[in-house]
Amino acid sequence: MYSGKPITSEKVMDYVLGKIAPRVKLLEEFQKHNEQMKELLGKGYARGTLQRFTITKNHLASFIKFKFKKDDIEFADLNLEFVKDFEFGSVASVRVKYKNLSNLKVSPPIYRMI
Structure with a gap:
């Protein structure tokens, strides 16, 4: 993305010439986070927490494919518009599927990543 x-x-x-460091990508880092969390199950993290992070990662992957036609995006390309669009899309999706916002648990770390 330009x-x-x-x-x-x-x-x-x-x-x-390869002088530019590789760019960190959102879903790659999210997956690493989930794998680390999986190792810590029962040591401060519950299975339900990991499930919510996994669901959020899957929603992000779908959102990125839909909006950007890509498999992943770089952290450098994240901005407030991305967060708002993702949040709005998540809420709209949950309303359609479950008609109950209490089922949506968008993970706060997405806001800390920006």
Whole structure:
């Protein structure tokens, strides 16, 4: 996704020469988090918490595919609009499926990631 920042010949050369560090992606990091949490089940984390994080990751994956036509996005591309669109889409989806907002548990870490 284009960030709106100017693309210079220096940036292109840095990219080609591998001088630019790999960009961290949202779903990759979310998966790492869930795997770490899985190892800590019973040591401060409950199975239900892991299930809610897994559900949230799956909703994020669907949202990213729908909105951006990509499998994942970089943290650098996250902004408040992304969070609001995801939250609105999640609430709308839950209303249609369950007609009960108490079933929606969007994880607070998505807000801390930005």
